[in-house]
Amino acid sequence: MNPTLSELEAQATRKKAAFGGDAHIVCDNLVRIYKTEGVEVVALQGLDLVIDRGELVAVVGASGSGKSTLLNVLSGLDVPTAGVARVAGMDLLSMSARDRLRYRRSVVGFVWQQTARNLLPYLSARENVELPMRLAGSGRARRERAVELLELLGVGYCASRKILEMSGGEQQRVAIAVALANSPQLILADEPTGELDSETSEQVFDALRKANRELEVTVVIVTHDPLVSEQVDRTVGIRDGRTSSETLRRADAEGQIIAEEYAVLDRVGRLQLPRDFMSALAMERRVRLELESDHIGVWPAREEPSGD
Numbered sequence: 001m002n003p004t005l006s007e008l009e010a011q012a013t014r015k016k017a018a019f020g021g022d023a024h025i026v027c028d029n030l031v032r033i034y035k036t037e038g039v040e041v042v043a044l045q046g047l048d049l050v051i052d053r054g055e056l057v058a059v060v061g062a063s064g065s066g067k068s069t070l071l072n073v074l075s076g077l078d079v080p081t082a083g084v085a086r087v088a089g090m091d092l093l094s095m096s097a098r099d100r101l102r103y104r105r106s107v108v109g110f111v112w113q114q115t116a117r118n119l120l121p122y123l124s125a126r127e128n129v130e131l132p133m134r135l136a137g138s139g140r141a142r143r144e145r146a147v148e149l150l151e152l153l154g155v156g157y158c159a160s161r162k163i164l165e166m167s168g169g170e171q172q173r174v175a176i177a178v179a180l181a182n183s184p185q186l187i188l189a190d191e192p193t194g195e196l197d198s199e200t201s202e203q204v205f206d207a208l209r210k211a212n213r214e215l216e217v218t219v220v221i222v223t224h225d226p227l228v229s230e231q232v233d234r235t236v237g238i239r240d241g242r243t244s245s246e247t248l249r250r251a252d253a254e255g256q257i258i259a260e261e262y263a264v265l266d267r268v269g270r271l272q273l274p275r276d277f278m279s280a281l282a283m284e285r286r287v288r289l290e291l292e293s294d295h296i297g298v299w300p301a302r303e304e305p306s307g308d
């Protein structure tokens with residue numbers, strides 16, 4: 001018997017709910033097209049991404065691959081052209097202006113690469129951390145919380161200093177305290193160690209890891225810094241506006257970290273082969289697939305015999 005219309009509707013809703021389920025961040029077929037002077041740039045071309053609550057994830061990819069666009073969408077600063085973007089159950093496409101403001105103030109915190117974008121120069125570190133709490137209208141104990149956060153991140157001694165009296169690494173750790181001020185569920189960081197040397201980068205990354213482990217905040221870091229991308233449990237690679245690869249790290253029985261690379265398979269079965277794999281075997285246009293009992297073989301297409 002043919003299904004009724006309401007059965008079909010229920011089926012479609014079930015299917016929709018299945019992708020990502022109740023994960024903390026769900027991007028499903030996310031598209032962002034920029035139009036400038038009549039020219040269209042497709043920055044995100046159907047990006048799928050699922051991040052669970054409490055994960056610490058690095059996002060990597062070549063310049064122009066869409067990393068900042070993704071972060072801008074997740075931070076509520078930019079609205080995607082199509083697809084689904086959901087954070088903590090909130091739909092970032094259909095959100096009202098009022099909900100968006102609330103979302104940006106108290107659900108998500110950001111840390112940018114340029115410290116000038118994170119901190120106000122005429123306020124002390126402590127006052128900078130208090131400011132988002134003031135704007136959100138949170139009542140008492142702002143001062144205590146600001147000092148507590150600065151101490152947690154190892155920069156309690158900077159509480160009364162202004163930006164110019166702190167090193168780059170100290171400024172970024174204060175910026176993380178600012179991002180944490182209103183107890184967000186998620187921290188987004190765009191190249192937070194981009195302007196720092198490796199020792200200072202380590203301190204800033206440790207501060208983000210502390211926020212993740214001790215305050216149970218989900219953390220997404222866009223980075224070119226191997227020091228960051230090689231220490232997280234999961235690194236997501238973006239290529240041409242889509243998630244193309246993932247590296248998962250786990251400790252083996254001896255405590256050694258093992259990194260395993262995966263290609264990302266979308267819901268209709270598409271995957272991107274790494275460019276260096278394709279060029280190593282001169283694969284282009286089409287490949288031959290063979291289904292084996294436990295894997296799928298991929299071969300370069302056979303040379304067609306030339307007719308002469």
Ligand SMILES: Nc1ncnc2c1ncn2[C@@H]1O[C@H](COP(=O)(O)OP(=O)(O)OP(=O)(O)O)[C@@H](O)[C@H]1O
Binds near residue numbers: 034
């Ligand atoms: N506001 C905008 N208007 C027009 N095009 C844009 C805009 N922002 C980004 N783009 C384009 O979208 C594409 C993705 O840019 P995006 O900044 O997300 O890349 P990215 O991976 O963050 O790069 P990078 O590592 O250099 O910061 C690029 O082709 C870029 O030129």
